[in-house]
Amino acid sequence: MVLVLALGDLHIPHRAADLPAKFKSMLVPGKIQHILSPGNLCIKEVHDYLKSLCSDVQITRGEYDEDTRYPETKQLVIGAFKLGICHGHQVVPWGDLDSLAMLQRQLDVDILITGHTHQFKAYKHEGGVIINPGSATGAYSSITYDVNPSFVLMDIDGLRVVVYVYELVDGEVKVDKIDFKKPQ
Amino acid sequence: MMSTGNGSNMNPKPVPAWLNSAAWASKPRSPVRASYSFGDRSSSASLVESTARPGGDLDDPLSNRAKPQETVASQEESDASALAEQAAQAQISDNSEHSSDSDENKVAKSPSSFDYRVSLFNTELSRRRIHLAELQRLSAQGIPDAGGIRATTWKVLLGFLPKNRDEWATELKKKRATYAVFREEMIINPSEVTRKKEEMEALKAAELDALEGPLQRHEISQDDHPLSLGSKSVWHQFFQDTELAEQINRDVKRTHPDMQFFCGDNDFARENQEALKRILFIFAKLNPGIRYVQGMNEVLAPLYYVFKTDVDETNANHAEEDSFFCFVELLSDFRDHFCQQLDNSAVGIRSTISQMTQLLRRHDEELWRHLEITSKVNPQFYAFRWITLLLTQEFNFADSLRLWDSLLSNPDGPLEILLRVCCAMLLCLRSRLLAGDFTTNLKLLQHYPAIDFNYLLKVADDLKN
Numbered sequence: 326m327v328l329v330l331a332l333g334d335l336h337i338p339h340r341a342a343d344l345p346a347k348f349k350s351m352l353v354p355g356k357i358q359h360i361l362s363p364g365n366l367c368i369k370e371v372h373d374y375l376k377s378l379c380s381d382v383q384i385t386r387g388e389y390d391e392d393t394r395y396p397e398t399k400q401l402v403i404g405a406f407k408l409g410i411c412h413g414h415q416v417v418p419w420g421d422l423d424s425l426a427m428l429q430r431q432l433d434v435d436i437l438i439t440g441h442t443h444q445f446k447a448y449k450h451e452g453g454v455i456i457n458p459g460s461a462t463g464a465y466s467s468i469t470y471d472v473n474p475s476f477v478l479m480d481i482d483g484l485r486v487v488v489y490v491y492e493l494v495d496g497e498v499k500v501d502k503i504d505f506k507k508p509q
Numbered sequence: 510m511m512s513t514g515n516g517s518n519m520n521p522k523p524v525p526a527w528l529n530s531a532a533w534a535s536k537p538r539s540p541v542r543a544s545y546s547f548g549d550r551s552s553s554a555s556l557v558e559s560t561a562r563p564g565g566d567l568d569d570p571l572s573n574r575a576k577p578q579e580t581v582a583s584q585e586e587s588d589a590s591a592l593a594e595q596a597a598q599a600q601i602s603d604n605s606e607h608s609s610d611s612d613e614n615k616v617a618k619s620p621s622s623f624d625y626r627v628s629l630f631n632t633e634l635s636r637r638r639i640h641l642a643e644l645q646r647l648s649a650q651g652i653p654d655a656g657g658i659r660a661t662t663w664k665v666l667l668g669f670l671p672k673n674r675d676e677w678a679t680e681l682k683k684k685r686a687t688y689a690v691f692r693e694e695m696i697i698n699p700s701e702v703t704r705k706k707e708e709m710e711a712l713k714a715a716e717l718d719a720l721e722g723p724l725q726r727h728e729i730s731q732d733d734h735p736l737s738l739g740s741k742s743v744w745h746q747f748f749q750d751t752e753l754a755e756q757i758n759r760d761v762k763r764t765h766p767d768m769q770f771f772c773g774d775n776d777f778a779r780e781n782q783e784a785l786k787r788i789l790f791i792f793a794k795l796n797p798g799i800r801y802v803q804g805m806n807e808v809l810a811p812l813y814y815v816f817k818t819d820v821d822e823t824n825a826n827h828a829e830e831d832s833f834f835c836f837v838e839l840l841s842d843f844r845d846h847f848c849q850q851l852d853n854s855a856v857g858i859r860s861t862i863s864q865m866t867q868l869l870r871r872h873d874e875e876l877w878r879h880l881e882i883t884s885k886v887n888p889q890f891y892a893f894r895w896i897t898l899l900l901t902q903e904f905n906f907a908d909s910l911r912l913w914d915s916l917l918s919n920p921d922g923p924l925e926i927l928l929r930v931c932c933a934m935l936l937c938l939r940s941r942l943l944a945g946d947f948t949t950n951l952k953l954l955q956h957y958p959a960i961d962f963n964y965l966l967k968v969a970d971d972l973k974n
Contacts, residue, residue: 351736356735454724487703500728
């Protein structure tokens with residue numbers, strides 16, 4: 326039972342001041358085992374905050390990140406799943422499923438976590454799952470209107486993943502659940 | 510031939526003392542044989558038999574008592590190492606007597622009185638209605654390490670198994686089922702809970718296997734997600750228990766690091782550790798008053814070990830359940846020692862320690878004065894561990910099993926004899942303590958030297974006046 330948090334595109338301090346208070350109250354240390362962030366945090370203070378929630382933080386570089394040392398892509402194995410992270414601004418057209426599927430095959434992962442579009446998406450495409458946690462702060466995006474703050478928590482348990490989607494709709498936290506199994 | 514029931518016997522009258530004389534023994538007297546003289550079944554020859562018995566590393570500590578035991582009736586000279594209980598009393602309790610001649614001949618001829626003690630226990634345990642006092646008396650001399658006798662005896666002594674043998678099967682089944690229920694309720698894995706919930710809602714299996722397309726979102730209540738802070742949430746409870754589980758985990762990993770049974774690098778040891786963790790966790794959840802305190806793992810370890818190494822397969826497989834209940838029983842006498850708030854009260858650990866020092870004072874004022882006043886060794890420095898952990902940390906594992914035989918078989922309860930044994934431990938080191946100052950005394954008491962157990966228990970018994 327491994328809990329993996331995926332959140333990105335915070336754009337602090339450029340486009341947003343902080344995470345929504347309701348999200349912050351839920352994110353307490355000690356519960357989460359891994360944090361994966363596609364990028365665009367953008368400053369070191371946000372990285373430190375994420376580190377305070379969990380010691381294992383994996384970040385890839387978004388185009389506005391101030392730390393240039395983050396890699397473009399990352400792969401890791403958690404339980405029976407291979408996960409990959411990439412910000413997504415490198416993949417053109419932005420948010421296009423086929424292109425993202427190409428990246429997924431390239432990285433050879435089961436679950437690909439991307440961002441950049443600031444819109445939550447979870448797709449099963451060509452044998453893999455693509456998850457876009459959206460923007461955790463609801464930061465402005467030029468390609469999406471009316472961005473709702475959202476992030477994703479995955480519960481990896483054996484061959485099954487339960488994805489909990491936390492979205493702030495009209496000031497209230499809405500939680501949805503998605504299940505999928507790894508094909509044998 | 511074998512007496513059944515409550516000890517009906519061919520000779521209802523107690524055998525007169527002169528009949529116990531060694532002159533009636535069928536074999537010529539030798540130090541080992543002396544204990545077989547007619548009528549005296551209650552010898553502490555268990556210590557002798559351990560030397561005769563091959564292998565058996567558990568009995569090795571007993572073998573350092575090389576002197577043979579002579580614990581016949583008063584006619585025999587009993588040396589200092591004989592247990593006072595049997596010395597001179599030679600209670601001819603009907604139950605323990607195998608009054609048939611052939612039996613005695615067979616026994617007297619047997620090369621090892623270990624077998625004899627084993628047969629005694631087997632007889633006692635196979636009665637339809639177990640005579641608790643008799644079993645206690647037998648156990649106080651040490652339970653032979655064979656055939657799961659210790660496991661069964663401890664279970665009877667702790668009240669886990671009823672005295673009526675017919676009820677054993679039903680009791681066991683009932684208690685083991687209760688434990689299974691506890692385990693279900695207390696040890697929650699929230700992922701499992703969510704999974705079961707889904708299966709109940711008959712989720713579209715088709716969806717799980719769908720190959721393409723957006724994954725469907727299902728709304729869930731505020732309590733069902735891992736970050737929920739609601740008190741009803743399974744997840745929230747799970748995370749609150751994690752801290753408790755962490756603490757238990759740390760302690761269990763450090764229990765008896767020198768023993769393969771607990772800390773070996775194999776699946777068996779890991780399984781044992783998991784069982785210990787589960788027992789302690791469930792106990793902590795069921796007793797929110799004292800929860801888990803460091804040290805409970807040490808009290809649990811001997812129980813679990815003895816039950817798990819039971820020769821009987823079924824019993825060994827259910828060692829976890831059995832040791833849980835026995836642990837609860839055992840701790841019911843001592844739980845106040847673990848409660849911090851009760852430390853200074855009349856039932857807390859401080860009061861028990863002072864009971865022990867008062868006992869010492871009554872029997873040996875000089876030593877007491879020297880310890881308390883001259884060398885200023887606060888009894889809490891050494892007695893705290895002795896009493897709360899029931900002396901498991903003072904001697905090696907096998908010795909402490911032997912000691913627990915005596916502790917558990919005391920008719921007045923384990924605490925009473927524990928205090929006496931602690932006092933005896935001090936008395937046995939008398940000369941060294943009197944000669945030492947604070948540092949040496951403290952060092953000596955905190956690293957108690959190996960000692961002849963027989964002698965220690967005899968001294969403890971002498972204090973019982």
